[in-house]
Amino acid sequence: MKPRITDAEFLSRAEALQALMAKEGYDAILAYGNEAEPQYVRYFCDYWPSFETAGVLIPASGKPYLLIGPESYTYAADRSRLPDIRLLKAFRESSEPEYPGKPLDTFASVFDEMGIKINKMGVAGLPLMTIGVYKALAETVGEGAIVKADALVNTLRMHKSDAELACMREAARITRETFDWVLPRLRTGLTERQVVGLALGKMHELGAERESYPLWVLTGDGSDQAISRPRDKVIQPGDLTFLQFGARYEGYASSIGRAVVFGKADTYTKNLIETGYATQNAVLDVMRAGVPAREVARVHAEFVKARGFGDHLLYGPCHGNGLMEGEAPWIETNSDYNLAENMTFCLDIFLGSHKTKRGIRMEDVIRVTDSGVENLTHYPQTLWEL
Numbered sequence: 001m002k003p004r005i006t007d008a009e010f011l012s013r014a015e016a017l018q019a020l021m022a023k024e025g026y027d028a029i030l031a032y033g034n035e036a037e038p039q040y041v042r043y044f045c046d047y048w049p050s051f052e053t054a055g056v057l058i059p060a061s062g063k064p065y066l067l068i069g070p071e072s073y074t075y076a077a078d079r080s081r082l083p084d085i086r087l088l089k090a091f092r093e094s095s096e097p098e099y100p101g102k103p104l105d106t107f108a109s110v111f112d113e114m115g116i117k118i119n120k121m122g123v124a125g126l127p128l129m130t131i132g133v134y135k136a137l138a139e140t141v142g143e144g145a146i147v148k149a150d151a152l153v154n155t156l157r158m159h160k161s162d163a164e165l166a167c168m169r170e171a172a173r174i175t176r177e178t179f180d181w182v183l184p185r186l187r188t189g190l191t192e193r194q195v196v197g198l199a200l201g202k203m204h205e206l207g208a209e210r211e212s213y214p215l216w217v218l219t220g221d222g223s224d225q226a227i228s229r230p231r232d233k234v235i236q237p238g239d240l241t242f243l244q245f246g247a248r249y250e251g252y253a254s255s256i257g258r259a260v261v262f263g264k265a266d267t268y269t270k271n272l273i274e275t276g277y278a279t280q281n282a283v284l285d286v287m288r289a290g291v292p293a294r295e296v297a298r299v300h301a302e303f304v305k306a307r308g309f310g311d312h313l314l315y316g317p318c319h320g321n322g323l324m325e326g327e328a329p330w331i332e333t334n335s336d337y338n339l340a341e342n343m344t345f346c347l348d349i350f351l352g353s354h355k356t357k358r359g360i361r362m363e364d365v366i367r368v369t370d371s372g373v374e375n376l377t378h379y380p381q382t383l384w385e386l
Helices: 007-024 039-045 073-079 107-114 131-141 150-157 162-185 192-205 267-286 293-306
Strands: 028-033 054-059 065-068 085-087 121-124 146-148 216-219 240-245 247-249 256-261 318-320 327-331 344-353 358-368 373-375
Touching: 007 039, 007 054, 007 150, 028 039, 028 150, 039 054, 039 150, 054 107, 065 073, 065 107, 073 085, 107 131, 121 131, 121 150, 131 146, 150 327, 162 192, 162 240, 162 247, 162 256, 162 358, 192 216, 192 240, 240 358, 256 267, 267 293, 267 344, 267 358, 293 327
Parallel strands: 028 121, 065 085, 121 146
Antiparallel strands: 028 054, 054 065, 216 240, 240 256, 256 358, 318 327, 318 344, 344 358, 358 373
């Protein structure tokens, strides 16, 4: 049987948050999300908004409600693990239809129904919130009552349950097998977009619900782009090409990044790829529960500089992974927390130079353990010369 998060686990997440809310004096928290970043909503009810936005309203005590836009009820009712769903105009799509004559709830009517009186209103996902939703909420509770609550919810999300880890391992399997399938089909003459198309088709065939993020392939000049999208550029002989694939399963994201060379790698390219792999291993060697995150980042930076690629550094070696490919926490030189068992990260070694216009990302998904790490994707560290 394929892994899945149970209804009981979704409910327990809301109850765990309510225990934290009591300590911090919150009257309610709205976990907000959109189509691109649904993580806070999915964490509490498994609903992934499309076109419209959504929020899970969690009171200090009592059951949570899913709040959605006017058009999504049949979709939400089919997917949500929460039975109580209310439709608010504030969550409508960005083209702002008016829905004349359609009865809709408001924040005020939902608060009254739930018996909530607000002095302190938390929002998880506040940086994502549209101005329309924010204004509707502020008009109801007062702008001074609204507090960013991302960090409070993230204290729960960053420690993965057994069921979450099972879903993440399945996402990793799909990503790994997608890479296995695409690599022998790579050839000069294909465009970056065509390669992405191969990966997307295969990962869906293998059971992915969607990709973890908009996949990309970068070849030749421009492979130094840390974040990108595929171009209509044709792969040429001699090109350094880096592949960035990730499958999403039951909401949980995976990612693998690797570089290939179409022909013989020159000295610079070979050293760059070998440094990427060596840096991954240097970071893995120091990661385990109890280690200060900043120490991991220090090892990463010093190792890369010692290999002569200090000017290729852009960010720290890891970022959180789970319902988003990139989620809190990051591992950086100013991080102020210790690693703990069942934290999950993308081990993400990006090295790029705007001078050479070339770059790589060596990426795998890992779980922190008491003795080290479990590498969920564990893809080969190979110098592929095709």
